[in-house]
Every structure is written in C-alpha cells, then in structure tokens.
Amino acid sequence: MANKPPAAHDHRRCIDKALAAAEQICYKNSVKLTPVRKQVFTIILQSHRATGAYTILEALAKALPAGASKPAPPTVYRALAFLQSNRLIHRLASINAYIACCRPARNHESYFLICQHCHNATEIPGENISAAIARQAGMEGFKVRREHVEVLGVCTNCTAKEPG
Amino acid sequence: MANKPPAAHDHRRCIDKALAAAEQICYKNSVKLTPVRKQVFTIILQSHRATGAYTILEALAKALPAGASKPAPPTVYRALAFLQSNRLIHRLASINAYIACCRPARNHESYFLICQHCHNATEIPGENISAAIARQAGMEGFKVRREHVEVLGVCTNCTAKEPG
DNA sequence: CCGTAAATGTTATGTTATATCATTCTAGTA
DNA sequence: TACTAGAATGATATAACATAACATTTACGG
Numbered sequence: 001m002a003n004k005p006p007a008a009h010d011h012r013r014c015i016d017k018a019l020a021a022a023e024q025i026c027y028k029n030s031v032k033l034t035p036v037r038k039q040v041f042t043i044i045l046q047s048h049r050a051t052g053a054y055t056i057l058e059a060l061a062k063a064l065p066a067g068a069s070k071p072a073p074p075t076v077y078r079a080l081a082f083l084q085s086n087r088l089i090h091r092l093a094s095i096n097a098y099i100a101c102c103r104p105a106r107n108h109e110s111y112f113l114i115c116q117h118c119h120n121a122t123e124i125p126g127e128n129i130s131a132a133i134a135r136q137a138g139m140e141g142f143k144v145r146r147e148h149v150e151v152l153g154v155c156t157n158c159t160a161k162e163p164g
Numbered sequence: 165m166a167n168k169p170p171a172a173h174d175h176r177r178c179i180d181k182a183l184a185a186a187e188q189i190c191y192k193n194s195v196k197l198t199p200v201r202k203q204v205f206t207i208i209l210q211s212h213r214a215t216g217a218y219t220i221l222e223a224l225a226k227a228l229p230a231g232a233s234k235p236a237p238p239t240v241y242r243a244l245a246f247l248q249s250n251r252l253i254h255r256l257a258s259i260n261a262y263i264a265c266c267r268p269a270r271n272h273e274s275y276f277l278i279c280q281h282c283h284n285a286t287e288i289p290g291e292n293i294s295a296a297i298a299r300q301a302g303m304e305g306f307k308v309r310r311e312h313v314e315v316l317g318v319c320t321n322c323t324a325k326e327p328g
Numbered sequence: 329c330c331g332t333a334a335a336t337g338t339t340a341t342g343t344t345a346t347a348t349c350a351t352t353c354t355a356g357t358a
Numbered sequence: 359t360a361c362t363a364g365a366a367t368g369a370t371a372t373a374a375c376a377t378a379a380c381a382t383t384t385a386c387g388g
Binding site: 196216217218237238241260 | 374375376377378385
C-alpha cells in the first residue's frame with residue numbers, strides 16, 4: 001500500500017514483528033490465529049493508516065487462492081472481532097476503520113492522533129491522558145472501563161509539506 | 165422519554181434553557197433555527213442519552229402535523245449537520261448517536277462519559293485532558309484540530325443500584 | 329411582485345455491520 | 359480409523375447508518 005509511515009522504517013520488519021507478537025499472544029490466550037485471521041491482520045498491518053472493513057474484504061478476496069470463493073462481510077467482521085478481543089487491533093470509531101495496535105502485550109486503551117491529510121494514525125502513550133480522564137470521572141463518581149481518544153489534525157509530515 | 169438524568173433536575177427547564185441559548189447562538193451566527201432544526205434539537209434534548217439519527221427520524225415523524233408527509237433521512241441529517249456546525253450538539257462516534265452540547269457557547273471539543281448500563285452520556289470539562297493530549301501531540305509534531313474523548317463505563321447511579 | 333439563495337422534500341443508493349443457519353475443519357478419544 | 363463435540367467458516371439475507379442528486383418550496387431583499 002502506498003503510504004508514508006510516521007517515520008522512515010523497515011516496514012517489512014515492522015509487519016513480521018507484529019505477526020510474531022500476535023502468534024505469541026494467541027498462544028498465551030489459548031486461541032488460534034487461523035489463516036483467515038492472520039490474513040486479515042496482515043492486511044491491516046500493510047499500512048499505518050486505518051483500514052475500512054470493506055477495503056479489507058477486497059484485499060482478502062485478492063489474497064485468497066485463485067479458485068477460492070469470494071469472502072463475505074461476516075468473514076472479515078469475525079476476524080476483526082477476534083483481533084480486537086485479543087487486543088491486536090483497535091477500531092477508530094470516528095472514521096469506521098481498523099488499525100493494528102502497536103503494543104498489544106499491554107492492557108491499554110485507545111489513544112490516537114489521526115492525520116486528516118494523509119490519514120495516518122499514530123497511537124500515543126495514554127498515561128497522562130488517562131490520569132486526566134480518571135480525575136474528571138472520579139468527580140462524577142463514574143467507573144471507567146474503556147477509553148477512546150481520537151484526535152484529528154495534521155501530522156508533522158503533512159505540516160512540513162503544506163505550510164499554512 | 166423515560167430516562168434518569170445524571171442528577172435530579174427540572175428537565176423541562178433544562179430544555180427551555182438550551183433552546184433559548186440555541187436561539188441566541190443562531191442569532192449571533194446569523195443562521196436560522198428553522199422549525200425542522202428546532203424540532204430535531206428539541207428531540208435530542210428530551211434525553212441525556214445520545215439519540216440515533218433514525219430514532220430522531222421516528223420522533224420527528226410523530227411530532228409533525230397529522231397531515232404532513234413523513235420526513236426522510238436527509239431531513240434529519242441536514243438538521244444534525246446544522247446543529248453540529250453551530251456547536252449545539254455532538255456526535256458520539258463510538259455509538260453512532262447524537263447528544264446536546266451542555267456548554268454550546270464555548271469553543272470546546274467533545275469529552276464524554278458514557279454509561280454502558282443506562283446509556284446516559286455526561287459531558288465533562290476537558291481542560292486537563294486537552295492539556296495532556298497537547299503534550300503528547302506536541303512530542304509528535306502533530307497539530308491538533310478536533311478532540312474526541314469517549315469514556316465507557318458505569319455511572320454513579322447505576323453503580324449504586326447494582327453493586328459489584 | 330420578482331428573482332435569488334437557502335431550506336426542505338423526494339428518490340435512490342452507498343456504506344457499515346450483523347443475524348441466522350448450513351457446512352467444514354480440528355482435536356480429542358475410544 | 360472412525361466418532362464426536364466444539365470451533366471456525368461459508369453463504370444468504372437484511373439491518374442500521376449516512377449521503378448524493380435533483381426537484382420544489384420558502385424567505386426575503388430589491
């Protein structure tokens with residue numbers, strides 16, 4: 001996928017690393033990273049942008065062996081549900097799209113910077129944000145279970161390219 | 165609408181106040197709070213829960229004069245777009261629903277606590293959260309434009325009712 | 329009253345997601 | 359090997375959310 005990663009890096013290695021981590025996590029969780037699930041995860045990993053479910057569906061259709069029947073939406077959504085429940089991906093609700101989690105081993109929430117220009121999404125450390133949320137929630141007597149932070153704006157690459 | 169507001173209050177007064185504020189804001193912005201827009205806003209104001217577009221559509225159909233033709237989705241979505249652009253409502257992306265803004269006069273972003281049990285959504289002050297976001301975004305060289313914070317959990321009412 | 333722009337109505341369709349049931353695959357076990 | 363129970367996938371249909379495109383009506387300054 002034509003895509004500018006947030007910083008120059010070996011994306012092949014990035015993918016392999018994520019896949020290896022996924023294998024480990026699934027093993028630990030006693031669940032199976034089946035071919036379909038692995039394929040969907042690989043498709044998501046191709047890009048640092050978030051990917052829509054139907055884009056994944058198309059990519060999956062192309063990736064499948066020539067003779068195979070075309071996959072249907074539930075195939076993708078089931079794989080996505082599996083990957084989410086094992087914390088391998090996040091769903092970005094504001095743009096209805098899915099993206100790989102960059103630190104799947106940690107039990108963390110979802111904090112993203114989404115570039116409105118190039119559509120790259122960067123996962124950021126959430127400790128400080130979470131602390132601020134906890135303070136406000138505490139004042140309301142609210143028990144926090146899941147945090148979704150999606151910040152829209154312009155990334156550093158795009159700012160450099162298009163000043164003003 | 166059967167609904168527990170976050171704290172006991174006179175909801176009629178709550179609605180009237182919001183409508184009055186909306187009138188003022190529209191006057192200041194030189195835009196018109198037409199009957200359809202006002203009706204949609206009123207429907208949203210009925211509840212402290214977020215309301216789905218098609219639920220609004222149904223309510224709008226009932227609210228219209230007996231002889232009037234049934235409204236179609238674009239009618240609702242146009243009103244929602246108007247209300248959003250004048251900062252009178254927010255869209256909660258994680259649940260595809262719309263809710264009145266509690267401080268429309270301020271130029272603020274969207275910070276919500278959403279109860280997974282009663283579905284009430286509480287808008288919280290975002291200053292601290294925003295500061296934490298700004299710090300992380302700054303480290304990435306990211307220009308922040310819009311912030312969406314949606315925290316899922318259990319509100320104080322529901323915690324009291326269902327301990328454990 | 330007329331012309332223009334804004335708002336709304338109307339029809340159709342695009343996009344995202346899930347329910348349901350049939351079939352196939354997998355791993356344990358006799 | 360063959361059986362079987364549960365997991366995973368295939369397949370069909372439809373639900374839920376949202377917008378494009380164009381026609382019609384309304385508001386209002388001239």
